[in-house]
Amino acid sequence: MDVESDVKRTKGTGARFAYETLRDEILSLALAPGQLLDETTFAERFGMSRSPVREAFIRLAGEGMVVTLANRSTIVAPIDVQSFPKYVEALDIAQRMNTRLAADLRTDADLVRIAEAQKVFVEAARRGNHLEMSEANKRFHMTIAEAGRNPYLAGFYERLLDQGRRMLHLHFDYLERTHDGHLLTDDHVAMLEAIRARDVERADALAHAHTRQFRDNFIRFMQENYAQAMPLAGPAKPL
Template sequence: MADEAEIRHAKGTGWRFVYQTLHDEILSLVLEPGALLDETTLAERFGMSRSPIREALIRLSGDDLVVTLSNRSTIVAPIDVLSFPKYVEALDVAQRMNTRLAAELRSEADLKAIAARQAEFEAAVKNGNHLLMSEANKQFHMAIASAGRNPYLAAFYERLLNQGRRMLHLHFDYIERSNDSYLLTDEHSEMLEAIRARDVERADALAHAHTRQFRDNFIEFMKENYSQNFSFVGK
């Protein structure tokens, strides 16, 4: 619930504040998949009219984070578990291709950018904030994509990374509980070194292993926690 300071801030910035607040709450699973987003309730929460609320929900829909049902009610987008294998398949292809291209085409400036994003990710891991971790993880991989010089592959990769951020939060939770959080920073560092060495085949192999680790940990999380009150559904 927004406090008085947040409400005053919201009134001054309109839909952007509502959008960013709900965006972060959805990604961090504070708002669970399938949760109803009622415009009237949200307008009361943020102390504003329904127009900026509606605009924020439209923007969130464009991010695939909310869904408008046939009765015009809006819910937090469910996580489609049954399509997860297809999602990971696409992510693997995009991750490997962008990382291969980065190893082949990277410049010194690209290496500095990737290293900076990796340092930010390591700082987020030490902080333990999953929202910061998922954003830093995305920026690390997008720095790699930028080094690959293919805007079409990069845009496809970014969309997949965005779609997977809620699942990544569950992934973070699992590896922290299993004491394997070091794998995150170590794998990123190894990918950076392969790109630095222009070792295309090693970069490819590391990117593939990185996807497999995410896949396997998410599946293990689901096996342990399937009874939780999340709306994991398949289409």
């Protein structure tokens, strides 16, 4: 019985390792949008059978990170630039509403958690690790959402943040190249202070400006670097 448990645990660990490794490489763009993913290749790379890799693909497909084609091959999901304006529209609404609620309903304990999340982001930014930065950025914003005490809005917001993490990596790349990497940190600090002051309207305005900055920098980055080179969903159109 113990042997069977060990086998099951080992199998689960293998699938989790494959999932976490592939997820990190997709989010960091080490696996490019549109890249073909072969079960056998990754099984050999990870030193495991194809089953846990297949499980990882299924889980990633459920999160919209990979796509299974009609011929049953699997690719990294393209970045859908054509739907980007609609995405940003939804992100803006969710970000503003959650930040407004946090400013209205936050507790002192919430402020401590938000400040700690911001500290983690600053440390990740100092190291220049984009994967750590995108995870810390999500944690910062989700800590704000949790302070807003609306699990429905927070859940919607979290899905949007997850969907945008690859685009955020490009955003970080743009800020780093143009030497404007301090802007996100400054935005976060201002949002925290507005929430601390219970200034609902300022928190709303800052959240809106934060989304707008992400939108504008991402579009500029794509125009300069990837409009022709990166696989995008749908027919090509100018940004």
